[in-house]
Amino acid sequence: MEAKRAAAERAVSYVTDGMVVGLGTGSTANWAIRALGEGVKAGLRIKAVASSVASEQLALEAGIAITDFSALSRIDVTIDGADEVDPEANLIKGGSGALLREKILAYNSRQFIVVVDEAKLVDTLGKFPLPVEIAPFAAALTLRQLQRLGCQASIRHQGGERFVTDNANLVADCSFGIIASPGKLYEQLALLPGVMEQGLFLQPMVSRLIIGYLDGRVEDRWLQR
Incomplete structure (x- = not known):
């Protein structure tokens, strides 16, 4: 602290x-x-x-x-x-x-x-699950597309309910383990319909x-x- x-x-x-x-x-x-x-x-x-x-x-x-x-x-x-x-x-x-x-x-x-x-x-990004802000509409489909990129993805919950952002969206936490090429992953995520923003800066x-x-x-x- x-x-x-x-x-x-x-x-x-x-x-x-x-x-x-x-x-x-x-x-x-x-x-x-x-x-x-x-x-x-x-x-x-x-x-x-x-x-x-x-x-x-x-x-x-x-x-x-x-x-x-x-x-x-x-x-x-x-x-x-x-x-x-x-x-x-x-x-x-x-x-x-x-x-x-x-x-x-x-x-x-x-x-x-x-x-x-x-x-x-860290030496390589990815141990911390990558947050991806997604639209609530057809969120299950977007989640499957995220998983196809090689991660374990789940919708974030808080207090037993789905976490909702100040923009009324959901957050998918994506565990990649190692993100060998942040730039490549950034481009892949940017192309997915339903992804509003990603936590790669x-x-x-x-x-x-x-x-x-x-x-x-x-x-x-x-x-x-």
Whole structure:
């Protein structure tokens, strides 16, 4: 927890007055939102857009002003976590179920800062099940198509019921074990009808990777976009 917190606070140090900030979703993003709230209380002037209803609520509680997307000409920086990061800074995201909105924010940001602890670093993506957001219509057919790509796929449940995203879609968690070629899998998933978005976030999407370590160190990698 402290490693995530330290890394998130480092990410927030790149936010300056007048910025429009994209807020990710999940435990690491929550640390960043809280840190931004402390900055706002100290006089930091920002506006934010959130990748989920939960993050928007937390931001409002922290005193962060939420703006409307229709009023935006830019997002200066988005801060978010990841479930896995490989040596090329390709990511698996979506454990929190907000992958579609998270990817929209990341894609439309001048900088996308990813914050993780050392446990999220992997040699090859795939141990963490890849979240894929799918349409509820004919979900069983889409699930079969996902399985044909070589994974064990199941619809995510929460509290004994199907998990429903903020976009009223479902999430299929796809266990590949090893994703040898993230780019190839990305293209295969993108072609499947019923797939609304996938949790593969491939380079050069990430601008900066900040890693928190259990010994208190914070590694800050700038990645050219």
